[in-house]
Each structure stands twice: as C-alpha cells, then as structure tokens.
Amino acid sequence: MSVLVYVEQVEGKFKKSVFEAVSYAKAIADKTGTNLSAISIGSVAESELQELGKYGASKILTVTSDELKNFVNQAYASVIAEAVQKEGADIVVLSNSFSGKGLAPRIAVKLKAGLADGAVELPSVEGGKFQVKKTAFSGKAFAVTELTSAIKVIALNPNAFGVKESPVTAAIESFSPTVAATDLAAVIKEIVRATNKVSLPDAELVVSAGRGLKGPENWGMIEELANLLGAATACSKPVSDADWRPHSEHVGQTGITISPNLYIAIGISGAIQHLAGVSSSKVIVVINKDPEAPFFKVADYGIVGDAFEVVPKLIAALKAHQA
Amino acid sequence: MKILVCISNVPDTTTKITFTNDNTQFNTAGVQFIVNPYDEIALSKAIELCEGGKGTVTVINVGESATDPTIRKALAIGADDAVRINAIPRDAYFTAYQIAEYVKTADFDMILTGRESIDYNGAQVAAMLGEFLNIPSISIIKKLDYDGSTATLEREIEGGKEVVTVSGKFVASCAEGVAEAKIPNMRGIMSARTKPLQVVEAKEIEEVAKVTQFETPPPRGTVKLIPADDASSLIGLLHTEAKVI
Numbered sequence A: 001m002s003v004l005v006y007v008e009q010v011e012g013k014f015k016k017s018v019f020e021a022v023s024y025a026k027a028i029a030d031k032t033g034t035n036l037s038a039i040s041i042g043s044v045a046e047s048e049l050q051e052l053g054k055y056g057a058s059k060i061l062t063v064t065s066d067e068l069k070n071f072v073n074q075a076y077a078s079v080i081a082e083a084v085q086k087e088g089a090d091i092v093v094l095s096n097s098f099s100g101k102g103l104a105p106r107i108a109v110k111l112k113a114g115l116a117d118g119a120v121e122l123p124s125v126e127g128g129k130f131q132v133k134k135t136a137f138s139g140k141a142f143a144v145t146e147l148t149s150a151i152k153v154i155a156l157n158p159n160a161f162g163v164k165e166s167p168v169t170a171a172i173e174s175f176s177p178t179v180a181a182t183d184l185a186a187v188i189k190e191i192v193r194a195t196n197k198v199s200l201p202d203a204e205l206v207v208s209a210g211r212g213l214k215g216p217e218n219w220g221m222i223e224e225l226a227n228l229l230g231a232a233t234a235c236s237k238p239v240s241d242a243d244w245r246p247h248s249e250h251v252g253q254t255g256i257t258i259s260p261n262l263y264i265a266i267g268i269s270g271a272i273q274h275l276a277g278v279s280s281s282k283v284i285v286v287i288n289k290d291p292e293a294p295f296f297k298v299a300d301y302g303i304v305g306d307a308f309e310v311v312p313k314l315i316a317a318l319k320a321h322q323a
Numbered sequence B: 001m002k003i004l005v006c007i008s009n010v011p012d013t014t015t016k017i018t019f020t021n022d023n024t025q026f027n028t029a030g031v032q033f034i035v036n037p038y039d040e041i042a043l044s045k046a047i048e049l050c051e052g053g054k055g056t057v058t059v060i061n062v063g064e065s066a067t068d069p070t071i072r073k074a075l076a077i078g079a080d081d082a083v084r085i086n087a088i089p090r091d092a093y094f095t096a097y098q099i100a101e102y103v104k105t106a107d108f109d110m111i112l113t114g115r116e117s118i119d120y121n122g123a124q125v126a127a128m129l130g131e132f133l134n135i136p137s138i139s140i141i142k143k144l145d146y147d148g149s150t151a152t153l154e155r156e157i158e159g160g161k162e163v164v165t166v167s168g169k170f171v172a173s174c175a176e177g178v179a180e181a182k183i184p185n186m187r188g189i190m191s192a193r194t195k196p197l198q199v200v201e202a203k204e205i206e207e208v209a210k211v212t213q214f215e216t217p218p219p220r221g222t223v224k225l226i227p228a229d230d231a232s233s234l235i236g237l238l239h240t241e242a243k244v245i
C-alpha cells in the first residue's frame, strides 16, 4: 500500500496547486500509515523536484523521455497507471486542473478505480469505508462519495486543502515506462500561454465584474485592482457572451467553478447560476449600486455604491496600504 | 461522416438543489429537466459539421424513459436519430462504459460530449469514454475544425490554450466557443416526433464508487456593509479582519 501523487509541471515548474496536492497526499499517507511517492513527467530541474520533499514526498519518479515532453492525457494516463503498478500504490492523487480533468478519468478506467473528482476534504476511512467529500451540482452542494474499488483516484480542487509543509529528503529515481504509439495519436501543435497573468482556476484572489460595468472599455480599473492585488480577473456570463471579456474568464454554473480565498464581485447581480460557481469562495465582497441585489445575501462585505466611484477609491487605498 | 453526441438530462439551471431520504437522494419534485447546456453546444457543432448532407448526427443518452423529452429536444434541434440506453446513469464510470459498449457496435468518426454535466459535473465521461475505447480524448475544447479525416482542436489550459490535431476517431468535450447553441424551429419540433429513437438495454459493470450522502453548503453569515464614502476602509478590513490580503 502507498499513495502516489502526480505532480503536473508547467514549463518545468510546479505551481502552488501541485504543492497542495502533495500536502494532501501526504496527509492521506499519514492517515493510512503508508508512504508517499510522486511522479513527474517532462523536463524538471532537480532543484525543483527536491521542492516536493518539503511537502512530504519521500520518493520521486521522474519520466523525461522526449516523446512525453508535452502533456497528452492518453499517454500520461498509461505512464501513471504503470507507476501505480510499479509502486504498488492504491491511492492516486492529482490536482483537479484543466489537465487533471482530462487525465484522472482515464487513469480511473485503466485501473478500474473509483474517482472522486473535485475533492474538498481529506478522505474519511472510518468503518473500513473510504469516503471523500466532493463538490456536486456546480457548487450548489457536496456529495460524500464512497470509493469501493481496490485502487482509488482523487482529484483535489485548488485551494481546498492548502499547502502544508512536512519536510523529508526526496529520493529521485528515473522511470522509463513503455508508451504505445496509439497513446500518442493526439499531436500537440502549439501551446500559447499568457505567463504574466494569474490563472483563474487556482487563483487565491479574484476580481470579477459584470454587466454593471457597461462596456469592455471600463475594464481598465478592474485590471488595475487585480494587478495591485495579484489577483486573477473573472466575469459574469453575459459579459463573455457579449465578448467584452474572453470565455475563459466566465465563472458560474456554465463557466468555471472557483473557490478563491477572496472573490470581489463588482456590478454583478448574483443570479443563482453565477453564485453556483463562486459560492465556495472563502470571503466574498460585493460592490453593487442596488441594495436589493441578491449577491449581498451571500456576501461577507458589501458596499452599496457606484462601481465607477468605489473602485478608484479602493485602488487608491490599496496603493496607500502597499506603500 | 457519422457523429455521436452524448446528451445528459440535467435540472434547469435555476433549480434550488435539495435532497430527500436523509440527504441520500436528489429531490426531483417540481424540477424542470433540460438538455445539459454544454451538450447543446456539442450538438450544434455536430449539426454544423454535417450540414449540406455531409453526414449524420446521432444523440445518445443513458437514462430511463423519463429522459425522452430531453432526447426529443435534441432531435428537434437537428439530430437525425437517437439512442437511449435504458438505465439510471449511476455515475460517470457506468455511463461512459454503456456508451462505449454501444459505440463498439457502430461506426462513428467522432464522439462529442459537453465539457461537464451541470448536475454531478464531473467532467469525466469524455475521458473515460476515450479510455474504454482506447482512442484520444481531448477535454474542454473551445474550437473544432474537421477536414474529413483530421480534426484540429483548440483546448483550454491553465492561462492559455493549446492546439491539438487528431487523425482517426476521437472523443472531445465541448465548452463555449465551439459553436453557437442552435434553437429548435417549428419544423424541427414537428419532425422530432417521428425521428427514430432506439432503446438499448444496459450491461452490467462492477460498481467502483457510490454517493452515500449529499450536503448543502452551510449558510453564510450576514453581510458587513461599508458606506460607499468610506470604501477605502474595506482594504484595512480585508487585511486585518478577513486576513485575505
């Protein structure tokens, strides 16, 4: 028995959500009295791999073959399944990121394993039952799911567990799995990444705006506020439907579900479909000129006022605070 | 060209989610069911690709007869025929297995799903289907072009996008941007009644997971209102009280 965590690298680096997945996997290993190994695929510097030890990974398998340099979910699932067999692991942990969403289900089928996607808490193992709490109904509810298979896969939601240090020395071991040609049938032609932007799904702070902003030309102050905070930007559905902002920023039931530490909603009414995607944010701030806006009912802090007056004041206050 | 589109029957987006039987079952009383919004996007794309006699679109649903109105809606939007696998879709693993078993008896060039179903929203079915069929699965695509043999897809990744090509059969899960959702017209609604809907019995598969309990999020406390002319004090509160900045 052991726990294996897949550590997704982006351009040779691990993001916070990976350290979070390692911390979570370590806590499961401690709870079940076993060891934690990690598997990394692609080119990552040894010093970066060593970072994983800080969060409790005592062994790291690293796969560096050229054909696996780019993420192809089909091939990566085969590699991870092979590592599971090799390590005799019975619990696989990964982040519920865009890549994780394409990967975890394939791993689960390969290993005939139950999958808890969008896990928000440590599993409970009482009474011989392995149960994981996960989000359901687009954030409107949680489902406690019992994984009844021998091998179990858990995809952890970003910001659900936090990063916890538990330092060990990590032994790095190179691993050369066999990859079938059929696993590489999808060919990656191009990757475009805006590296200067905070990515929304795992952002800790999010500044979001809605139709109350009147038009795309007014997003300058939203971006300025987000930049000062180091926050990602988001928007409501009508805003992306009107092409004021890209679809990748649309949060809600039919957009992305997020759970940042802070969500600032500016000129958004708080329709049920919008709330579904953001209601698990730890702290919610609502700025809206209508005191009756439904969003205030789920807010922690609220300002009833005109965004065009309030936001510049916040920017000024933040600059003063940071000075 | 033959395209299969997977259709999930989900509660309308305005539904207030409640549970019955000691929180073990979703309370469907008074709930309006709809075609999963992302599946409408997938379906609309499939119809677009087949326009002008270039191919046919089949929709498939794993569900009991109660989902027939949702299937008819998909036929009204423009699918040519439909298959229903007669079973309660107990989870994504079960659902994907049933669809995969059906696909093995037919010959589709591509299978499209929605990015995720808005009820259990696992975003699992597409990738599981790919694995059961041992073909590529591309999750969360925003664009799809097909030249009759090679597909070029744009996929969302953290902070950006990726362009992927596939020759041969594949599964893709569709997000916004792939197509504009089509609205059924009168002729579509009329013809949907007579389009073929085949019912297939489900196959047994071992259970790997089950939901034991649902929970609704705890209610939030009351809002602390800050006067607009004192907006700047919010920053201090977020720093010292909420400790998030």
Ligand SMILES: Cc1cc2nc3c(=O)[nH]c(=O)nc-3n(C[C@H](O)[C@H](O)[C@H](O)COP(=O)(O)OP(=O)(O)OC[C@H]3O[C@@H](n4cnc5c(N)ncnc54)[C@H](O)[C@@H]3O)c2cc1C
Residues within 6 Å of the ligand: A209, A210, A211, A212, A213, A235, A236, A237, A238, A239, A250, A251, A252, A253, A254, A255, A266, A267, A268, A269, A270, A271, A272, A273, A274, A277, A287, A288, A289, A290, A293, A305, A306, A307, A308, B013, B037
């Ligand atoms: C199937 C379906 C799925 C949906 N999915 C989603 C989803 O995933 N995400 C989503 O967001 N929506 C979704 N919606 C849409 C949702 O129902 C709402 O229509 C939408 O969230 C409203 O966006 P909004 O709050 O930006 O705009 P509005 O409802 O128009 O609200 C604008 C708000 O701005 C305020 N305002 C105006 N001017 C100012 C000002 N100067 N200063 C401050 N405040 C101001 C107004 O008081 C108002 O509250 C969905 C709808 C359907 C039918």
Ligand SMILES: Nc1ncnc2c1ncn2[C@@H]1O[C@H](COP(=O)(O)O)[C@@H](O)[C@H]1O
Residues within 6 Å of the ligand: B005, B006, B007, B008, B009, B036, B038, B039, B060, B061, B062, B063, B089, B092, B095, B112, B113, B114, B115, B116, B117, B118, B120, B121, B122, B123, B124, B125, B126
């Ligand atoms: N019961 C079902 N029958 C047919 N297709 C389904 C079913 N459930 C989910 N799907 C498809 O799989 C996609 C992803 O669903 P999910 O994995 O449940 O989030 C949906 O958008 C549908 O296209």
